[in-house]
Amino acid sequence: MAPIVVTRGLHFAYGDIVALSGVDLEVPEGRIGLVGANGAGKTTLLRILLGILPAAQGRVEVLGNPVPERTLAVRSLVGYMPEGQCLPPDQTASDFLIYAAELGGLPLRAARQRASDVLTIVGLHEERFRPMGGFSTGMQQRAKLAQAIVHDPRLVMLDEPTAGLDPEGREEMLDLITRLDDFGINAIVSSHVLPDIERTCSWVVMLDGGKVLRSGPLTELSSAENVRLEVLDDHDRVAAALAAAGAEVTADGAGLLVALEGGDPFALVRDVLADTGAGIRRMGPRRTTLEDVYLAEGEGAGHA
Amino acid sequence: MPEGVVYDLGYRPHEGERLGRAGAVRALYRDGVRRVLGIRRKARRKILPGLLIGISVIPALFVVALDVFISDFGEIPSFFDHPDYFDFMGNFILIFCALAAGELLIPDRRYGTIAVYASRPLRAADYVGGRAAAMAAVVFGFVWLPHVVLLVGKAWTSSDGFGSYLTGHLDLVWQTAAATVVYLVIYAAPAFVVAVYSTRQALAMFLYLVAFYTVFATAHAVSEAGYPAAGLISLPDHAGYVKDWIMGSDTQEWLAEAAGLPAYGSLLLLAGLTVLAAWVVLRRYRSEL
Numbered sequence: 001m002a003p004i005v006v007t008r009g010l011h012f013a014y015g016d017i018v019a020l021s022g023v024d025l026e027v028p029e030g031r032i033g034l035v036g037a038n039g040a041g042k043t044t045l046l047r048i049l050l051g052i053l054p055a056a057q058g059r060v061e062v063l064g065n066p067v068p069e070r071t072l073a074v075r076s077l078v079g080y081m082p083e084g085q086c087l088p089p090d091q092t093a094s095d096f097l098i099y100a101a102e103l104g105g106l107p108l109r110a111a112r113q114r115a116s117d118v119l120t121i122v123g124l125h126e127e128r129f130r131p132m133g134g135f136s137t138g139m140q141q142r143a144k145l146a147q148a149i150v151h152d153p154r155l156v157m158l159d160e161p162t163a164g165l166d167p168e169g170r171e172e173m174l175d176l177i178t179r180l181d182d183f184g185i186n187a188i189v190s191s192h193v194l195p196d197i198e199r200t201c202s203w204v205v206m207l208d209g210g211k212v213l214r215s216g217p218l219t220e221l222s223s224a225e226n227v228r229l230e231v232l233d234d235h236d237r238v239a240a241a242l243a244a245a246g247a248e249v250t251a252d253g254a255g256l257l258v259a260l261e262g263g264d265p266f267a268l269v270r271d272v273l274a275d276t277g278a279g280i281r282r283m284g285p286r287r288t289t290l291e292d293v294y295l296a297e298g299e300g301a302g303h304a
Numbered sequence: 305m306p307e308g309v310v311y312d313l314g315y316r317p318h319e320g321e322r323l324g325r326a327g328a329v330r331a332l333y334r335d336g337v338r339r340v341l342g343i344r345r346k347a348r349r350k351i352l353p354g355l356l357i358g359i360s361v362i363p364a365l366f367v368v369a370l371d372v373f374i375s376d377f378g379e380i381p382s383f384f385d386h387p388d389y390f391d392f393m394g395n396f397i398l399i400f401c402a403l404a405a406g407e408l409l410i411p412d413r414r415y416g417t418i419a420v421y422a423s424r425p426l427r428a429a430d431y432v433g434g435r436a437a438a439m440a441a442v443v444f445g446f447v448w449l450p451h452v453v454l455l456v457g458k459a460w461t462s463s464d465g466f467g468s469y470l471t472g473h474l475d476l477v478w479q480t481a482a483a484t485v486v487y488l489v490i491y492a493a494p495a496f497v498v499a500v501y502s503t504r505q506a507l508a509m510f511l512y513l514v515a516f517y518t519v520f521a522t523a524h525a526v527s528e529a530g531y532p533a534a535g536l537i538s539l540p541d542h543a544g545y546v547k548d549w550i551m552g553s554d555t556q557e558w559l560a561e562a563a564g565l566p567a568y569g570s571l572l573l574l575a576g577l578t579v580l581a582a583w584v585v586l587r588r589y590r591s592e593l
Contacts, residue, residue, distance in 0.1 A: 052422050052593070072325060072425045080423030086416040090345055102331035103424040105322040114318060121315060131346070147420055152318040157423075183315040 001029050002064060004155055004186050005049060010058035012044055012210075019044040020210045023058070027188075027205060027215065031181060033197030034190040035294065036207035042190040043083065045207070046157050049188075050080060063154055076105060079148035079156040079185075083163060086144060089133025093124050093143050096132065097150050104151025114150050122146045122176060138169030145176060155186045162196050174199050194290040206294055214293065227265045228286035230255040232279035241272045257286060325425045329434045332426075336438025339411075340404045356400050357446060360393060364450035368457025386451055386480055387553035390487065393447060394540055397491050400446050401439075402512045405495035406505035408435045414503045418592050428589035432582070436496070443488045451480040483547040489574055490543040493581035500588040527559050535559025539577075542570040 003026045010023035020041045034042050047053040049062050051071030060067040062074045088096060094115055101111035119125045122142040127135070132143055141161065148156045161177060162170045177200045180187045191197055197204060198218065206213035231238050239249045239256055247268055248259040258265045266285075273280060323330075337343075342350030367384050384392075412418050421431055455476055462469035495512055502508035516539070523538035535541060538559045545558035549567035560570050 047422075050423055072427070075423060076322065076324060076425045078423060080419065082416060082419035084416050084419070086419045088411055088415050088417055090349065090411075092344075095344055099331060099335055100420060100424075102334075103328045103421065103426070105324045105327045105425060106318060107321065107323060107327070110318055110320050117316060148423070151424075184317060 003027055003061075004029055004032075004063055005188070006059075006061040007045075008059040010045075010048065010060060011056045012041075012048060012053060013056060018210050020048070020055075023207075023210070023212055025205060025212060025215055027203055029186050030203055031177065031186070031201045032188045033201035033204040033218070033290075034188055034207065035192065035194055035197050035204060035290065037192055040192075040207040041210040042192075042207055043159055044210075046080070046159055046188070046190060049074075049157065050078065051075065077154045079104075079151065079153040081144045081148040081156065081158045081161060083159040083190075085140070086147070087132045087135075087140060090131055092129050093119060093132055093135075093146070094128040096143070097128075097146055100147040101150040104153070106151055111150075114152065118146045118150045121179075123172070136169075137164045138166065138172065141165060141169065141173055142176070145173070149180070149183070149185060153185060155188065156180065157188045157190070159190045160192070161189060162191065162193060170196070194294060198290050204290065208294075218290070225265070226286045227258040227269050227283065228252060228255050229258055229269055229283050230281040231273070232281050233276075234278075238272060238276055238278050241276050242268065245272060252286075255282070325427075325430060328424050328426050329430050329437075332431060332434025333437045333441070336408050336435050337442055340407050340438065340442045352403055353400070356396055356403070357449070360396055360446060360450050361453055363392065364389070364453040364457065367454060368461065371458060371461040385553075386454060386476060387483075387548060387551045387555045389450060389454065390447075390483055390547050391544060391555050393450070394487075394543070397443070397447055397487050398513065398516060398540075399509075401443055401488075401491040401495040402498075402509040404439050404442055405492065405499040405512075406502070406508045408439055409496065409499040410502060410505045410508060413592075422593050426593060428586055428593040431589055431593055432585050436582075439492055439496070440488060443492055444484055447484040447487055448481060451476075451484070455480075479551045482550050486546045486550070486571075486574060487543050489578050490539050493578050494539070497581050497584050500585050523559055527562065532559070532563045535563045536565065536573075542573060546570045546574065 005025060005027045007023050007025045010020050010025075011018075012020040023041075023045065034045065036042050044053065048055050048060060049067065051067045051074060054068055063077050065073045065077075067074055091099075097115035097119060098108075098111045101114050102108060106114060116125070116128075119128045122145055124139060124142055124146065127139060132140065135143060141164070145158070145161065148158070158177065162173050165173060174196060177187060177189060187200075189197060189201055202218055203216065204218050205215045229238070235251075235256060239251075242249045242256070242258055245268055246260065246263075247265060248261070250257045258269055260268050269283065339345070341353050363384070412421070455470070455473065459466045459469035459473075464472065494516070498512040498515070499508050502511070520538050520540060523535050523541070526534035527538075536559070541559040541561075544555065545560045545565075545567055548554055548558070549570075561567075565573075
């Protein structure tokens with residue numbers, strides 16, 4: 001499968017402030033998470049991919065098209081859901097989506113059909129004739145997603161899609177993003193909410209201070225299974241025995257986190273508890289989260 | 305008994321043709337026309353454009369009605385003809401252009417819709433071109449419609465007969481159309497420039513009108529004080545001067561004329577103004593689209 005985005009030596013600065021520096025990326029089809037703190041360079045990268053901002057240095061390709069040379073070709077194939085507002089409040093959702101589809105190059109009849117279909121998919125069919133100024137935040141986010149996919153793009157870029165949503169609205173939005181795969185639409189989801197990326201994406205690009213910290217499949221970044229253990233007796237005695245057996249043991253609140261390179265940490269914990277005779281209060285798997293990886297990488301890079 | 309069934313057809317990809325850049329520009333144009341006229345918007349958005357269009361056409365209807373009445377007495381005097389109608393319409397064209405420019409450009413920036421355009425196959429020039437075409441179409445219609453009413457009405461009341469009057473006055477069609485373009489450019493170009501630097505429609509409209517009338521009043525005051533060259537900054541005087549030149553009329557002495565500028569000089573100035581306004585507006589959007 002050809003990569004959807006390729007960048008080589010990408011550099012961009014706002015005056016003296018470097019936003020992106022030496023960004024090399026090659027991301028495959030699917031749902032891509034673009035994570036990083038505020039100011040990490042996520043939105044700048046998206047704007048360069050769309051051809052809004054010109055890269056100061058480096059090469060950019062989106063869906064096989066070089067940017068900025070073939071910006072219009074790229075824009076015919078992508079959709080964009082901005083972080084801020086983009087909906088005219090005095091227009092109905094239906095009218096705006098028809099217009100957004102026509103702007104994407106669809107003939108009027110197809111635009112009408114697509115607008116109706118997409119409003120149904122995002123759950124706004126009942127509200128389609130209401131001016132969008134009266135929409136709740138959740139409805140507005142769904143309308144923003146709808147305008148991004150109404151012209152049937154091959155790639156959609158979502159900038160902070162869950163911003164401002166309550167838990168229910170967030171769940172709905174994450175479900176919609178997950179369904180984009182079924183529609184044959186690739187997605188780049190930019191967010192600083194790492195659990196959202198874990199929920200929806202298969203590949204993660206981590207940005208920090210304008211540089212790429214990591215880029216790879218989510219399973220590689222967060223699949224290591226550790227054991228979190230709380231014992232009734234002396235923690236230190238159990239920790240020492242685990243360490244002596246070759247485990248990496250760290251304190252985690254009232255418990256211990258046990259990792260074992262190249263082995264099953266559960267089997268080791270079982271054996272050590274049997275040897276020491278310590279009682280268990282609680283034991284379970286502790287998956288390494290994206291947040292752990294991000295913080296660890298950030299510390300390594302000297303930023304977090 | 306058959307019952308209604310709801311089918312969930314799911315997501316259906318678009319497999320038909322895509323119109324690309326040209327389709328996007330046409331969509332911008334259509335949306336612009338609808339927006340200025342308040343079509344598919346709340347009723348209050350239709351009031352001001354409707355009122356202005358009414359004001360522009362009613363005098364033409366009145367003149368035609370008067371002609372019908374007077375024609376019963378045999379002779380039709382020539383008063384309030386096409387060149388005078390442009391003079392009468394000046395202030396309304398100004399207000400209409402301020403309204404239209406704000407409506408076309410400001411909400412897109414104020415409500416962030418520019419971000420949507422930035423993800424569609426459009427360049428800054430396409431956006432500005434689509435909006436300018438909408439502005440030109442609506443303002444042209446607004447200014448020219450009363451002349452069409454006047455021409456058709458006079459043909460209808462003419463003792464020569466409808467067809468004969470029209471064929472005898474075909475020049476009026478291109479003359480009024482050309483003069484309409486002059487007024488359109490002189491009033492719309494600065495309105496576009498003000499609108500691209502504002503995020504509030506009412507404020508932009510107010511500033512544009514204040515600036516326009518201030519320059520107009522200053523030009524007249526200084527010119528009458530013995531400095532006729534100052535009259536060159538009065539844009540409505542250039543519009544009227546070129547209009548009279550095109551139509552072969554002389555409705556009043558315009559400041560540009562008093563300053564010794566030939567009519568084609570005003571026309572050149574008008575072209576320069578258009579180029580300058582286009583450059584300013586495009587420059588503003590190049591960083592956003």
